[in-house]
Amino acid sequence: MNKTRRYDLDWLRTIGVLLVIPFHSLLIFNLHPWAIVYIKDKINVRLFNIVSTLIDRFHMPLLFVLAGMAVYYALQFRNPRQFLKERFSKLLVPAILGSVFLNPVMTYFHLLSQGHNLTFFEHLINFFSKNPDDFTGLNGAFTPAHLWFLIFLFAFSIVGLPIFIWFNQESNRPLRTRLAKFFKRRLLLALTVIPITIISAIDILGDRNPLVYFLMFCIGYLLVTNDQYQAALNRDWWFYSVISIILIVIWFHFPNRFEPWSLTWIGYAFFDKAIRFLPVLALIGIDNQYLNQNSRLLEYLSRASFPIYIIHMLINTIVGFVIVQLNLGVGAKFILIVTITYLLCFLLYEIMRRFKLFRLVFAMKAIE
8 A cells, every 4th residue: 555645746736726716717718609708808819829739638637537546546545435424515515505605696797798787596597497408508598507527526526436456356466466467568648548548439528528538537547557657747748848849839830721531530549648648647647756855835835726726716817807898908917817817816815714614614623
């Protein structure tokens, strides 16, 4: 049983979660339909589009892989019943309460920004009664918004638990050893792109394909079952970094305009998934090499990141609603939105963690 605290994973998870604030702030200035946030400026900023696209390539795959890793360590200290109870209170409860109490306010500000003239009470009725269509909430209907991530994690924990228990049985030790011995060879972890690409051919929910993210979640679990995986990543991170940069540069100049199921289309699918997953392997290797140490800052940010993730979208929307109306340059607007959102999120976190009710809702620890 590995009881060593992986501070590198704490750092990477914390940075990844807190990155959602600048990422969603960038999308305020991205007028493309896929860039879903609840406040938009009237200016499409190409530089911001490029940066947000780069983050989007690896951000969610990284968070799901890290979540799978966290499950492995959680099961070292909890039996299955305790694990599921924790998942319920830490993931499903905040997702439900956030969807019911926070998201209606957020979507109300979206409708106001679009020129709709209605009271909040009228919107609240529509939020729970109107046909949600695509569940984005852009039409004023119900949406889990960014909390879909927590819902996915809860579902993956339930579905994955029997698999993880089976995989970790003593009778499967030879299987675990053979897998680790195979993937410790140079660059062979890149082969994980193949099953990810194959399963992505099953089109469910577009970019939020639960099958793809569940596979990444399971890969994350696998990567911490044997130290040889991390040793391989520490050795090969430079290759994954260089290849990721090269592929991303090519991707920006390589339009996806191919006949579905043609050989070119299939080849592009592998290319696209490599761009999404190889940076994750690189980041885990780099992170373990250079950030595997504890600090008071890490302890604080690690505790704060989860509740901030839950409330950040509402705060970002309200702040964005005010700032985009100011007569300022886009650079100044972006800096103000990011800065004020961070400040208000940390301020609210400091307030919430002092009340037992909020600590229960957001699974926060009491002040020590």
